[in-house]
Amino acid sequence: MTSVTSTERHTPVQSSILNSARAEVERHGILGLRVADVARGANCSITQIYRYFGDRDGLLAAVLGDVYEELVQTSFDKYMEYIRSLDVITVDDLVNTLPTPTQLAAMTSQEVRLQILAVSVKNSQLRTRIEDFSRAMLDQWNMGLDEIEAHLEPGVRLDRRIFTIMILVQTMYYRTLLGDVGFTDAEYQQFLRDKFTL
Amino acid sequence: MTSVTSTERHTPVQSSILNSARAEVERHGILGLRVADVARGANCSITQIYRYFGDRDGLLAAVLGDVYEELVQTSFDKYMEYIRSLDVITVDDLVNTLPTPTQLAAMTSQEVRLQILAVSVKNSQLRTRIEDFSRAMLDQWNMGLDEIEAHLEPGVRLDRRIFTIMILVQTMYYRTLLGDVGFTDAEYQQFLRDKFTL
Numbered sequence: 520m521t522s523v524t525s526t527e528r529h530t531p532v533q534s535s536i537l538n539s540a541r542a543e544v545e546r547h548g549i550l551g552l553r554v555a556d557v558a559r560g561a562n563c564s565i566t567q568i569y570r571y572f573g574d575r576d577g578l579l580a581a582v583l584g585d586v587y588e589e590l591v592q593t594s595f596d597k598y599m600e601y602i603r604s605l606d607v608i609t610v611d612d613l614v615n616t617l618p619t620p621t622q623l624a625a626m627t628s629q630e631v632r633l634q635i636l637a638v639s640v641k642n643s644q645l646r647t648r649i650e651d652f653s654r655a656m657l658d659q660w661n662m663g664l665d666e667i668e669a670h671l672e673p674g675v676r677l678d679r680r681i682f683t684i685m686i687l688v689q690t691m692y693y694r695t696l697l698g699d700v701g702f703t704d705a706e707y708q709q710f711l712r713d714k715f716t717l
Numbered sequence: 718m719t720s721v722t723s724t725e726r727h728t729p730v731q732s733s734i735l736n737s738a739r740a741e742v743e744r745h746g747i748l749g750l751r752v753a754d755v756a757r758g759a760n761c762s763i764t765q766i767y768r769y770f771g772d773r774d775g776l777l778a779a780v781l782g783d784v785y786e787e788l789v790q791t792s793f794d795k796y797m798e799y800i801r802s803l804d805v806i807t808v809d810d811l812v813n814t815l816p817t818p819t820q821l822a823a824m825t826s827q828e829v830r831l832q833i834l835a836v837s838v839k840n841s842q843l844r845t846r847i848e849d850f851s852r853a854m855l856d857q858w859n860m861g862l863d864e865i866e867a868h869l870e871p872g873v874r875l876d877r878r879i880f881t882i883m884i885l886v887q888t889m890y891y892r893t894l895l896g897d898v899g900f901t902d903a904e905y906q907q908f909l910r911d912k913f914t915l
Contacts, residue, residue, distance in 0.1 A: 549835075550835070550836065633834055634835040637748070637832040637836075638748065638835075650894045650895070681908065683900070684900060684905070696844075696848045696851040697848070698848060702881070707882070710878065
């Protein structure tokens with residue numbers, strides 16, 4: 520059984536299993552993945568899947584771990600790419616680039632993350648992988664904040680603790696559930712603007 | 718097919734189906750519920766389950782909706798019960814009574830909530846029920862905050878917007894995933910203390 524880290528090179532069979540599993544997840548959702556369907560899509564046997572990934576949980580850990588890391592890393596990379604394009608960074612730049620409750624794409628990504636996190640509660644391989652990735656992501660945010668602070672507009676001091684806590688604990692799904700009675704994008708951004716600085 | 722609201726009276730068969738489903742969820746987790754197991758536990762047929770609850774999604778919506786509402790309502794009730802026992806409420810009272818990252822019971826409840834929310838992404842009956850409950854819960858919080866403000870220590874003004882946003886958007890699961898490198902209970906409480914007041 521191979522490790523589930525994404526950095527590892529995959530054999531052609533492993534890759535076609537992972538591609539098939541990814542397609543199944545996109546078609547039927549994360550919670551209903553069947554190993555038999557994955558085997559059919561990859562033109563391999565269920566036994567082969569078990570040989571490479573141990574069991575259904577191992578397969579899920581590999582596929583969902585990849586999806587999770589891609590979603591989070593892409594969103595971080597886009598954020599930093601925009602921030603790095605600025606000579607002087609204002610608090611508005613920091614706030615307006617973060618996802619807000621009513622952005623459809625961001626909320627779809629939140630729903631996928633939520634489902635993957637829910638699976639990780641009982642899938643210890645997936646949980647370990649997401650734990651490792653979350654710690655690496657925290658390091659990336661800290662390095663990103665170093666860059667941000669080096670280019671902040673004069674006189675502004677960032678409250679890194681707030682920035683980090685807000686990024687760490689929030690899921691917008693609760694907000695989404697409230698519909699019209701939840702806070703607005705404008706209220707949320709004003710809140711971030713007020714609290715991100717010292 | 719009956720409504721999935723918890724306020725409705727259940728027939729004996731419906732109750733035994735719901736009890737059996739609840740026991741299955743506790744035994745095998747939320748994501749793996751099988752209707753055949755529920756039928757066996759309730760001494761009824763799968764057809765009867767479908768007659769009362771429409772389909773597997775309808776059954777899940779009823780059971781998980783009940784569990785979700787109980788968890789959130791109980792936690793709110795306990796919070797308000799403590800707060801109401803105080804003659805004068807300090808900011809420390811408000812902060813120290815909220816769950817912190819390292820409380821095992823609170824985190825188990827978070828994990829169950831996370832799993833139920835993940836199911837609600839694709840189960841529209843469950844999602845509608847949780848949406849309705851979330852709005853009712855927001856009303857309860859607003860009434861609770863009225864009570865709190867009426868007994869706050871002199872000179873303290875609560876920032877209701879922050880209190881509500883923090884309660885609405887946070888899931889501690891992200892924090893849990895970070896283990897030792899995440900913020901501490903003390904840091905989290907200091908953050909709440911600093912930000913809850915105007």
